[in-house]
Amino acid sequence: MKKEKALTEPLAFKEPKSFEAALTRLEEISAKLEAGETGLEETLLIYQEGIALSAWCQKKLDEANKKLKWLVRTKGGEIEVKEE
């Protein structure tokens, strides 16, 4: 039953912390698949995760340029981030 779910339902994709984290995970998945020690179910899961991660990476790279933000110190001595 679980196995079928993994096959047909979209993976609950966790947004990576950073681009670096995504790449590291992709490398991990690649290494895991290469080792060939994953069961069929895990293979499917991490394959799906890998495809989702690579799509996420590409999306990140295609993102519109982010605005430059300013880091300033207020008169009260607080650090504040301001949009340009």
Add this chain to the structure above:
Amino acid sequence: MLVFWEKFQLLLRLGGAIEKVWTVSELTRSVKENLEVNFPAIWVEGEVSNYLLHTSGHRYFSLKDESAQLRCTIWRGAGQYLNFELEDGLKVHAFGNLTVYEKRGEYQLNVLKLLPIGRGELEIAFQKLKERLFKEGLFDEAHKKPIPEFPERIGIITSPTGAAVQDMLKIFRRRFPPAELYLYPARVQGEGAKEEIVAGIQAFNEWGEVDVMILGRGGGSLEDLWAFNEEEVARAIYASRIPVVSAVGHEIDFTIADFVADLRAPTPSAAVEMVVPDKEELEGVVKGLKERIGGLFAHQLAQAQARLDAVLGSYGLKKPADLVNQKSQFVDELSRRAQLALSNRLAQMRLELKSADERLATLSPRAVLARGYSIVRRRPDGRVVREYKEVKAGEGVELIFSKGKAEAEVTRTLPEE
């Protein structure tokens, strides 16, 4: 005039004696030795003329003032430490030692260090601070923090109005769009610059949200870049927990900040290229990994399929099918047997019924009568007589036989013997 005449007379007398004749080489060598011993390290002020950078990397020029000229050379090795480009007309302080170019009998200054006039004091301050901080260990390689491979949040400390920030932005956006850029606006020259730069470094450290920070400023004179040679700035960079990239001036400009920073970039634009990965390169990496994962997955799937096929083909999994066949056959047989059993039973029951019928028939009074018994009934009430007390002598009775009846009279009753 008189003095000259006396000298002339004296020289003539000496020359006449011919005490020693020098060869040109001897004399030149001697002059050279004298010069080198007497002028081993001197500063000379003058204006550059006839400047020539030879393809060999050596530099040749003359220093002159209103009434004299001095041939100068900067050998290639010393030339690489020049932090500005020479040109005719430039007034400089040249440091070096006097020597003689024997082939031409020319004496010349072998320049080891050259400063445009006006920079002298700053240059000296720079050298002193550099030496002190070096001894203190602020430039130690061991202290330098690694620059993260994929910094996504980058702090920039520079002037918000300068060209440097625009240059950096442009390259960031082309090269690594995911980068989040945070500018700490700071004056980068003149009054208050060093304080603002230090405040920027401290603010980013206090905030703690950037992976790396770039300390940037476009090119300028030594005075313009001076804030980056201040001890406070150097110490703030050294104390930073977040890696600092210095990107001050042009390729040829070196500042104290460059020596303390975790990474020195020759220019602000170059800093961006050194700090963030290239989009196209990353796309290649991601694509490569994706294809690799896809390929490995397909391979594993194919293997799993092959395993599945192998397992399905084996006796182990064939067995259930076989079992089903066997069972259904058994069921067939059972039902056949059940039917058979049932019909047998029925037949048997029919037989039993028949025998029961027969036994019942045996039990009927008629059959008893037929075997020779008779039934006696009293005449008056028709009751069946079972014992002698039920009748008296003289009473009439009826005898029922298997066939027909008879009327009789009791003559005597007798108890059982």
